[in-house]
Amino acid sequence: MTRTEPLVVACDESGNDGENLLSGGSAVFAHASVILSPDEAAALMDETRARTRSQTTELKSKTILQPQHQVTAEWLLSHPSVEGNASVHLTHKKYFVVSKLYDSTAEEAAHALGYDIYETGVALAGANLLFFLGPRSYGAAWDTLLMTFQHFMRAKDANEAQELLARLIQEMVRLLSDEDAVVRDVLGTVFAGFSHLGSLSRLQLGDGLEERLRTMDPLISAVGAAVHFWSSVSGKPVELVHDAAKELTPVKIEWAKQSLARPEDIAPSRQGLASELTGVRLVDSITDPRVQVADLLAGIGRTVGESIANEQEHPLGPSLRRMLSGASLWPIPENMNVENARLAMLSQFSRAR
Template identity: 35%
Template structure:
């Protein structure tokens, strides 16, 4: 596997390698508009094995749950609020050594649909704002679901007809609006959508357009490789992370000027660093989702903010502003 590359081997990476442990939360595969979560989070930490193990022990000692494996939901329970605040606090074990990349799933769908159909995602912010403001809750949900169906690899039915039928219905229902103008641009792209779907006849693509995990891993590598510092990612095992896809991640990082030394897969329960990254991802996803839905906890948002990637994929301006912070390289 390319992820087993040793330090100094080909790939433009040399010198001491920083090892960073990663895990995700909120993955529903390509079902981004009908799944259980509205935010995807990819957490990462640069702790030593011993420091991470000490943090996990401390969490277990404070929570005292009989569970064999702890998850973020243990820390998110109100009765363990003090443990959660301790983990995220400036005096806590991960401060300055943790990053989390967030994706608002609805915006990710819009960005990918616009990028595919209109030669780039430049119009995605305008469509996201105008669509939510103009189409109403039901209309906006119908558009997102139709776009999700169009882009996902497997769909029973005719997602092309469903998408363009939805676009036309919404455009006619809201004439003269900015949303209608943008939907009109999408309405003229059927040929491109047909070609996109036809490509699946040759087999599933290596890199699904709608899966957020792969670009999140590339972004995580970039967050930690400031100044050309070589980084190796240690990631929880995922079915999505095949050898071919790991090779794609490494190549995408190289093209972006990121000094990624490789990706190594481990079983989370066997690596305390990945367990801490899992805590961070799950906690961040919940806090971010609460902000997105207008029920944010100001104290927890403030504690999370220093760890959040400022280039997270986020369409909701208010919650983005509340979550965003400059992350030191």
């Protein structure tokens, strides 16, 4: 039996602050992936350099994002070589933290009882309810809780993690004492799952593992989304060519392979949605024009995403929207409704886009 040749997907990112999601340099993380041939990508980069009159060997997104080069950015986003051959995955960093808080507690508690709240939409609805109603209910105390959770997940050792968990419990009890808060019941399900945070912390610290887990880095989930998307589109295994990233270690790549091969381990509703990642080649972007194109798209995606997060229109938004990943981690008010959330989850995991 002849083995199917993998689809080669080139990737780059923009706005990555690692696990420092709440106080980093940007509110949005963008990850772009393309399936261009090296010759197609080189031609695109040559033309982009000519249009921007750039003399640099490696053209970066900050150049094409200058106002005078908006027409060139529009040209790139709508180019026949790019259209249908590129995907941009956006992560709203604060929403990512809220989702991680909910998944690490309420979802874990439900899973232990045999309930798949991804399938029902409760997981997605819960995260959106907390994101939109938490600030309205608790004001600055809500941001303090999220920051403490981030510090807890990034603790340097077990003692620091224990101290931060104790502080997190105190802050949670203080919030739950407000019986009039509209999101109190949802937050109560989070507190009910706090018993699962200890085991997660040990994994984050690398206890019994070859490396620290670092589930708060959005790059890991974005890579998984890219592999699932292109595998679904092509029906092939996927090989990634990625700009050098310190978090994409051999150990973490192996974990990603296993998770993508067995998504039902996360939730039974994901049975049959396996994707095969054959490997990840880390390269210096200056040596690969495909990664350079991905860099431009990621930079545009992050900038457009920042505008959306600030409730502003961006002139490149309509052109970018065509290639946005349906698996982007983004807060949507309509998904506070459980049925809407259920349909969104069903769409996300049954279709590639």
